[in-house]
């Protein structure tokens with residue numbers, strides 16, 4: 001599962017854009033399975049926990065945990 005550390009989130013949207021591109025081949029903030037609300041990541045029920053967004057978060061706001 002993915003742990004969210006919202007205190008580290010910068011709002012850069014890298015996570016949103018990589019998720020969108022991975023599953024729609026478009027860089028869009030309206031189609032991803034992760035949304036940023038007030039610097040806090042929230043996942044939709046379509047999220048399959050692939051971890052792409054975690055890899056692209058350079059600020060430690062997302063963490064893959066067992």
Ligand code: SF4
Pocket residue numbers: 018019022032033034043046047048049050051052053054
């Ligand atoms: S884990 Fe994968 S499917 Fe879920 S929000 Fe991140 S990139 Fe999208």
Ligand code: SF4
Pocket residue numbers: 008009010011012013014015016036041056057058059060061062
């Ligand atoms: S969770 Fe990470 S990649 Fe996503 S907006 Fe926050 S800092 Fe950027």
